[in-house]
Structure formats: structure tokens, C-alpha cells
Amino acid sequence: MSSMSALRQHVSGSARKFISRSTLNAGVCRNCRRPFNSLALAPQPAQDRHNKAVQTISSVIRNFYNQKQTFRISHGSTNSTRQTTKKNVVSTMELSNVLHVDKDSQTALVEPNVPMDRLVEATLKHGLIPPVVMEFPGITVGGGYNGTSGESSSFKHGFFNHTINSLEMVLADGEIITASPTENSDLFWGGAGALGTLGVTTLVNLQLIPASKYVEATYHPVTSVRQATETIQSFTNNSSSDYVDGILYSQTNGAIVAGKMTDSVSNNSIQRFSDAKDPWFYLHVKEMLEKAQGAPVTEIIPIAEYLFRYDRGGFWVGNAAFEYFKFPFNVFTRWWLDDFLHTRMMYTALHASGQSKRYVVQDLAVPYDNVEEFVKYTDKNLGIWPLWLCPLKQSPAPTIHPHSITKGTGEQKEMLNVGVWGNCPSHLDFIKANRDLEAKLKELGAMKWLYAQTYYNEAEFWEMFDKKWYDSLREKYRATALPTIYDKVKIGIEDTAKEKGLEDKLKETWPLSGFYGIKKAIESGHYLEARKSQWKDL
Template sequence: MPDCVAHDRRVSTLQSRIAHFHSTSTPFRIYHGSTNSTRHASFDPFAIIDVSSFNNILSINASTQTAIVEPNVPMDALVAATTAQGFLPPVVMEFPGITVGGGFVGTAGESSSFKYGFFDRTVVRAEVVLADGTLVKCSATEHAELFDGLRGSFGTLGVLTLVEVMLVPLKSWVEVTYYPTASSAEAMDVLQKETRKGENDYVDGVLFSKDSGVIMSGRLVSEPSSPRIPVCRFSRPWDEWFWIHARSLTSSDKATTELVPIGDYLFRYDRGAFWMGMYAYHHFFVPFWYIFRVLLDYFMHTRIMYHALHASGYTDRYIIQDIAFPAASAKAFVDYLDEKFGIYPLWLCPLRKDGRVSMGHPRQFDGPVGGQEQTGRTYQGEYINVGVWGPYPSSEVEYIRANRELERKTRELGGLKWLYSRVFYTEDEWCELYDKEKDEALRMKFGATGLPSIWEKVRDRGKKKEEHGTGLKGLLKRMIKSSALLSGFYGIYKAVRGGDYMLKKKSS
């Protein structure tokens, strides 16, 4: 059966189920089978639209340089299919399990986003089933208001069933140059200089401390510019984790250039989930040595780690936020983090000027930038994303207070959070940042009021109340979840065992 025929049948079945929910006025949620969000996730199997089977690549067109895919296709599958045909998605999220649909209706950027924008900017056409079961095709020229509204909508306008993504010609290598920096100010300066170089295809950076960091720029090449450039890899179990390798180059007094295979570069942060895997070693009292990183490599990939994170409940033990700031305000936020939290490493990722409009339908920003007022003018410059990911052992009250303080500083500096993370704003604070009226008008126009709004989708609901049951099994579960160490082992067990970790069990 041709994939397109099977796709049409899946869409027809989906339309029927959505139309049923609509006719009975039953609210429903969209279920993907996995998540790269850190929000507590739990779905009622009787009130979901299951799109987990929409994971097929339908076609790759060399003449138009586009790929037509279903929304649940993960990044590694998309890259494997397109590179086999001599092409590459211009924006590839760094975790292999992030999906095309999640990248389009969520917030998803990477080190090429200074050049191409967020992932949604690489989408040229989409197919969506509205909340009444109607199938609509949209693009910049067809149902343009819906197409634009889908960006950062988090599945609140309809159910995505197909996406057409632009491609660029494949080059097999990335020539990566590492620039050591000795302060946050120098890091920001080098980062912006590298984004202005036309030959660069990728730019990002890591701050390891207040006075140590590295900015990395990459150029797609078919052949190295010099035969003396060493080849470096990051995907095999015996390869060093990327951030550790980058840190080893900060002691140099000059730039270092290496040649990295394209697949290794694109998913360079998968092993160890940037540096979050390091905290797992500390938690389980395992020495963070090279030999143990090799032996335990299976557990240190993001698909396993996300599963374990949710099963263990550890989203309440870490501050995990990505925040995009006007470029001139990013240093002030980094300095604030250093003083108040001391969390390192920090990820730096430059973003294109249009980045803000891809982030959950926000209002325009016209406040001060970098300490300077811009009265009466809307900010139209570049952004720099700061990734803040680290442990914050504390009581629940203190954890929420710390996250709310981060959100307050974010608003003060004109920043905007990526909404995969937990959101602690009050509804009034949310409405100051996001255009609720525009969002509601869109939802009304396209009949999506039966779906949750963006606010309802992302707002924090506190710790998930778990039902452990009675008897010996219930007692054991309560004992496990009351122990930080045991709950960690439980998370690993559930991840290795596999299966669903978000759907509630159906009652008999």
C-alpha cells in the first residue's frame, strides 16, 4: 500500500473520532506517545486523539527540495531519510526524538536558528484537522491566518496530520571552530560576531563558569579546508560527550578547528542530554569518569532520560528553562544567574529577529533593552537564548519561588520562555505577556474552543497526585517514591522496560 493511501486512511479515521468528540461536546487532548516537555504529563485514554502512528515520511522531492512527512516523525528518522537522498533539514533539533510536529507547533530551535529561524520557519505547508473534523490545508498563500497561527500554538488550534518541510543540499561534514572566552561579555561579543559571518551555518556556545566559556561556529563542507584538520566524533559509546570535549578546549589561548561528521554534529548533545546526565551520576553516587560514561552509555541518551525523568518525578528537582532575550539583555541575565543561582554550564544560542513570533503568540516587546529605553519602539533585533538546566534541591515552596523569581527577571529583561518547560506565571501575568485576545479570536474562528487554550495547556498544576493503590504493591510504590534514590532507580527501570509513561491505565 502506498504511504499516501495509508496516510489518507489514518486521516479519515482521525476525522471521524474528532467529529464524534465535537458532536458530543467532549473536550479532548492530542496524544503523541512521548514528550520532550518537562511538564507533568498524564492523559485520559478515553479523551484523546492518538496521533502516535502518524510517523511516516511520505515523499522527498528533489526538484522542490522539500520533504512531506507526518507530524510524529522524529528528527533522527527525518535526517536519515533526507541525507540518503542528498538533502538536509536546515534546522535540526539536537535531540533525536523531537518530532516534526512538535517542532512546528512548539518552540524548537538550534544552532542554525540564527540563520533560518525556529524550526517552524522551515515549514512551507501543513495539513490540519480542525476541532469539528474538517480537514484543511494551509500555507503562506492558502488559509494563511491559520498557517501563521499554528506556530507556537501547541496543538490548540487543531490536529496536525501532515507537514511539508524545506531542505538544503547535503554536505557530509561540519567544520567546527571553538573560540575560548574568559567572561560572559566576551562570550556574547564573540557569539554575535560569529552570527554575522556569512560563511557560518551553525553558531552556539557554552558558559562553564563566570570566566570560562566557548563559542562554537560551524560550516557545512563537502571536503575539509585543510588535510591537517582532525576528525572528531560524538555519537559512539567511546566518544567523549560533546560538552566535555568543548570544555577541554577552553584552556587553549587560540581557536581550535575540527571536522565533525554531519550526523555526529546534529545530535552532538543527545548523549548526556547536554550535561544533565552528569547529575544522574552524582545522584546515584557513580563516579563521573570516562570508563563509566562508556559502560553506561545506553542510559545516557535523551529518549531514555526523558522517560526516566517523568517516571521518577524528577521534574520537581531541577530548574529546566530555555529563555530567549533581546541580545543586549542576555549578559545581564547571565550575570543575574551567576549571582543568585550559580548554575553552570549555560547554553547560548543566537536566534533570528523573527524568533519571538514563534513562541506561543506573545505580545510585542517595547521595554528597555540592555538597560536602554526604547520608548515607543518595538524591539526588532536579534535574540540570544540562554539554556538554564541544573539541579535545585529544595522544598516545593522554595522550588516554585525560585522559578517565579526567574520568570520575574525574564519579564524585566524582555525575555520569553520556551513553553516546553514548566510555567509558573499567574493567569494575569500570562495575559500581560501573551496576546490572549488574539489567541481566543483564532480559536473561535477555527472552531477550536473545545481544545485547551495555550494557557490551559502549559500552566503549572503542581505535583502530579499519584494513586499508588492498596496492599503490598501500593506500600512498595509509596516507599519508592518517598526516597530520592529509589525513585531514581524506579525511573530507570520504567525507562528500560519501555511502554507508555503518560497514559492513565484504563479501568476495567
């Protein structure tokens, strides 16, 4: 079967007339495993707009390359706590559209700056959803590929990049290429989690799955860390579960949440979490289990409400804003301040206020055998609760994603993501607390996600990854005009010790820094993104 014939079998009749041979790129359908040309399914006007934008990006990058200047990529927002620079920036902000959703092949053609909520809105209209949806609505498709995104369905589907069929990328010399499991496959897999240091992602062909109307979520109480990890493993080994994650409120109190897609409501109540009057998910789970006095509790949640159940309150880190301002934390104040308590607004405020420099926001991948010891360590040294638990399916090595390999055998260990998010205790030196955490991770064969503060020196950093493999990719794909992944994640300890000016000191003074963060969050208008979300009505 020719590639064009294969394509026609995957493309609906209304879309076929828009296919241009000049923009065809090879991919593989993850449903039937047959090859097809996957990056030209959009209507012609959308293709033309996209191609024009990509050509502009390519031209800017080529100029930097010819002048032997490094550059960075900006897409206008971030869910990272790292500090960013404004020098030699290539903007991809214009690439923010879902170009096409094809129901027949169950794929979506998506630009990198499309956030999760807009993506889910577009796909749900066709009865489809991405297999892995990051819980924060503002996380983008490009961020999901270039970063590490493992969510409550990742025990089944892997990291977000494992749900991608193919990519369009602009290399660091301006060349536009396709990467997929069958074309430039080393770049396709190597770029996942590499923070855009191998090329600029400009288009994604994403695999979708049929969507149900609801998720039947059951909250299972646990009374120890060991019981929590054993319960998670039992559900991840059970093929009937579609989503599995956990919340530890303490070493002796937690909940494992097992979700199953369903179209049936039966006799269970329907619970929502997106409206200002609704509860925050983690508080609701704890309250329901306390009422049930040790018995599991099952509820029906509309699927989009489930996917974004942690948006309000940012899991639970929104509580830190109340603690910072010494403001009451209750049902009324959460309702009253709801516009400020969605993740887009909170990230804007966190960066503007400078509080990210004192806030521990770390996702750690820990081998199951060492989770109990790690939780004891965080309890004793950081005292941060709750903790998030999320089972992972590892990526084959070599990879930039967190991984744990048994020395001598090359065998990968199963790992559990432990989310540690909260204020660093005021009596601790922030940098030392992070360095101690990094040392503990090394001792336990664990690794951190690279979106947050990273204080490793260069030798320590490359102990965790295959530098020879990474450098060979940078050479092959002419990416030396881009910063290395270590350049992007490192924090210069010497820079943090520099004398601060009066303006910086004022911004870091309580409560001025907090009010400044609120001011910048309001100016961003991100609260409107939550207000206009259409997925609440789908």
C-alpha cells in the first residue's frame, strides 16, 4: 500500500482536499500500526498560516546560527519554577492552535503552545481525549514533550511523549524536519524531556483515545506509606484501572485514587471541582474518607472535571498563599478568592513575587523499594505535607526522563513519582536544603524532574545521564547553537549570593512581594482563561 493510499484511509473525506504533498510527513498510526503521512491534515488556510509562522521562526534561528549566537525559546508562559532570561529569544507564541482533529485515525494535529484545557475542549467535541493529560490546564503540548510529564494515566501510557505519533521541528540551523518513531527516531526519543535543547518543536501529531462521559473514581484509605505503595502497585497491575494516583496527608494517613472511564452514572453521585463553590479535590477526598470511617468511597466525576481536578489550589500549594498573607483558609475565602487560586494565576504570582526562590516544588522519581525511606526523610527534614504519589512507566534508556537502572544488569526499576511541594521551613538554608535533597536522591537511586530548582554541579548532573549519547545528538542535529540541558537547569549558587539592590530587597519583603505577585497576576489576565473554559459544559 502506498503512503498516500494509507493516508487516505486515515483521513476523513472533508479533510482530504486540503492535503498538500509539500507538507506531508511520515508517521505511524498507534491504533492500526500502519504508516501514514500525518502532518498535513489541517484545512489549507490553517496550513498556510502555520507554514508562514514556522518559516519566520526558521529564518530567525538561521540568523542566530550564522552569527554563531546561542538562543533560547519563549512561548509566553511557564509551569517551571526556574528563572528565565530574555536575551536572544526565539518566540513561538503564535503557534497556539489545534489545526485538526481526525476522528477516523483518532489523532490531533496540534501546535506546541496549545494548553491542555484548549486541547481537551477540541478533542472532546469529537468524543476523544489525549491518553495523558497534564493536570494543570495551562501546561502546553510542547511543554509536555520537551519536559517530563508523567500523570495519573502514565502507568498505562507512559510519559506524554509516548502518545505522540510525529513532530515537526526546526533545527538549530533553521532546517525544518520531521521526527517520529520511524524518521529521525533518535531525535524523536532524545528530544523528549530535553527542554528544547535539540531543536524547536513547531507541530505535534498526537494520538487520541475514545473519551467516556465520566470517570468512576474510588478513594481507598491507606494508613502507612508501605500500604500506599502496595495499593498503587495492585491497581497499576489491574488492567481495569485507567487512572491511578495517591495523596499522603501524613505517614499514617492517605488515599489511593483509582479511576475507571465510564458512561454510566448508576447510583453514585456526580461530583465537580471546577466551580468556585466546589471543593478542592484533595480536601474533598480527605473529608469523604473521614466520613466513611475507613471504607472506600466511590464517586462519578465528569471526565474533564477529573482531568483538571487539581487546577483549583494547584493540588494543595494554593494554601501557601493563605499562610503567607496570614489569611483565613476556609470555604468562604477559597470561594471569594477563586480567580487567584487557579494554576495559571498562581504560577504568574509565584514568579513575579520571587517566592519561587523559597518554595520547594519538586517531583521526584523514587524506586518503590525506597519510597518509604524517602518519605521519612522529607517528613523529618522538610515537614512538607501532603505528598503526591503517581506511578510511572519508564522510558527506555538512554533518556533524559527520570530513571533508575540497576548497575551491572542494565535493568530498569519500577519508580513512583513523589511530588514534594511546599514552603521550605524558614529556619533552613534554602540552597542547602535542596543540595541535601539531591544527595538523598542519589543515595536512593532516585531522580528529580528538571522543571524545578537544580543545584547539581556539572559533574554530578551528568552522572545521571548519558552525556556521550546526548552530545552526539547535539552534534548530529547541529544543536550546539542552543544551550545545553545543564545550562538551562543549573542555578549559579554564586549568583544567589550577589548583593541585591533596594528594588529587589523591597520585592522580597513581606508582604510587598506577595502584593506585587498579585498585581502581576491580575495584569496577566490569566483568570479569564479559567472563566471561559468550555470543557466545564462538555
